[in-house]
Amino acid sequence: xxxxxxxxxxxxxxxxxxxxxxxxxxxxxxxxxxxxxxxxxxxxxxxxxxxxxxxxxxxxxxxxxxxxxxxxxxxxxxxxxxxxxxxxxxxxxxxxxxxxxxxxxxxxxxxxxxxxxxxxxxxxxxxxxxxxxxxxxxxxxxxxxxxxxxxxxxxxxxxxxxxxxxxxxxxxxxxxxxxxxxxxxxxxxxxxxxxxxxxxxxxxxxxxxxxxxxxxxxxxxxxxxxxxxxxxxxxxxxxxxxxxxxxxxxxxxxxxxxxxxxxxxxxxxxxxxxxxxxxxxxxxxxxxxxxxxxxxxxxxxxxxxxxxxxxxxxxxxxxxxxxxxxxxxxxxxxxxxxxxxxxxxxxxx
Numbered sequence: 001x002x003x004x005x006x007x008x009x010x011x012x013x014x015x016x017x018x019x020x021x022x023x024x025x026x027x028x029x030x031x032x033x034x035x036x037x038x039x040x041x042x043x044x045x046x047x048x049x050x051x052x053x054x055x056x057x058x059x060x061x062x063x064x065x066x067x068x069x070x071x072x073x074x075x076x077x078x079x080x081x082x083x084x085x086x087x088x089x090x091x092x093x094x095x096x097x098x099x100x101x102x103x104x105x106x107x108x109x110x111x112x113x114x115x116x117x118x119x120x121x122x123x124x125x126x127x128x129x130x131x132x133x134x135x136x137x138x139x140x141x142x143x144x145x146x147x148x149x150x151x152x153x154x155x156x157x158x159x160x161x162x163x164x165x166x167x168x169x170x171x172x173x174x175x176x177x178x179x180x181x182x183x184x185x186x187x188x189x190x191x192x193x194x195x196x197x198x199x200x201x202x203x204x205x206x207x208x209x210x211x212x213x214x215x216x217x218x219x220x221x222x223x224x225x226x227x228x229x230x231x232x233x234x235x236x237x238x239x240x241x242x243x244x245x246x247x248x249x250x251x252x253x254x255x256x257x258x259x260x261x262x263x264x265x266x267x268x269x270x271x272x273x274x275x276x277x278x279x280x281x282x283x284x285x286x287x288x289x290x291x292x293x294x295x296x297x298x299x300x301x302x303x304x305x306x307x308x309x310x311x312x313x314x315x316x317x318x319x320x321x322x323x324x325x326x327x328x329x330x331x332x333x334x335x336x337x338x339x340x341x342x343x344x345x346x347x348x349x
Contacts, residue, residue, distance in 0.1 A: 052115030120150025204237025
């Protein structure tokens with residue numbers, strides 16, 4: 001069995017830091033949390049939904065770029081391998097969701113799944129919390145939108161079909177890479193692109209609306225993949241397409257840069273230089289309204305390329321939930337928000 005190094009950036013909320021001289025064998029540790037609520041209210045103008053459900057904290061997909069890594073630090077854990085291996089589940093999530101939907105004040109708004117970590121990561125196969133929450137949505141006739149990388153979503157075609165008939169649902173697949181070998185280096189435990197397209201195809205054939213989000217776009221690494229991703233997504237039945245720029249808040253910057261230099265030492269400098277260029281001289285942009293997109297000539301070329309191939313492969317007019325006329329085409333809001341609900345995950349994982 002190969003040893004996996006314990007590797008977390010320093011946690012800014014702790015006063016001490018430990019490093020292993022001999023890294024121990026790592027294993028998945030699961031912690032159960034009795035939550036008081038399950039609906040998270042979003043107030044960010046960058047995210048096109050008001051409410052989200054996240055049955056899990058941490059994510060086994062281990063994507064180096066995942067912005068949600070910083071949330072693990074609030075639990076006294078690390079943003080590196082702790083995020084991938086120390087998972088928190090919320091067993092009472094379906095019960096809490098049913099209770100929330102039963103309140104007189106609830107207006108049957110869209111609920112987003114995977115606003116932080118992937119609701120169809122491998123642990124869902126055992127806990128089935130996402131499935132149960134979607135069943136609650138169907139029972140209460142509440143529309144939902146899902147963003148995932150997980151092939152496991154095909155297990156729930158029956159529930160998704162029922163929910164789509166009762167209230168409406170869309171499943172958006174987060175596919176940042178066209179090359180499975182490159183994807184494996186940056187998101188080592190996520191399903192490869194071909195599996196995601198296969199899941200997309202199966203849902204489409206079952207009559208479930210599907211879309212694709214190329215996120216995050218990492219300049220100099222995966223922007224050239226956009227045409228292939230859109231072509232394959234269209235072939236698999238996707239009818240909406242969007243994208244976001246890479247975000248590296250807090251300790252995520254340490255995780256991503258270290259991973260990039262370890263797995264792609266010859267390309268790392270170019271990627272970091274281009275990322276700095278589209279971020280106005282920084283590696284990250286924390287301001288609302290600017291976090292999800294880039295700036296400058298190189299970023300505009302990415303926007304233009306996306307729009308060209310979006311049109312070529314027959315996607316709808318909707319492009320990006322965070323675009324504006326200054327950096328790329330302004331998004332055209334869909335006529336039917338229930339069927340064309342524009343949803344994306346910032347964690348993309």
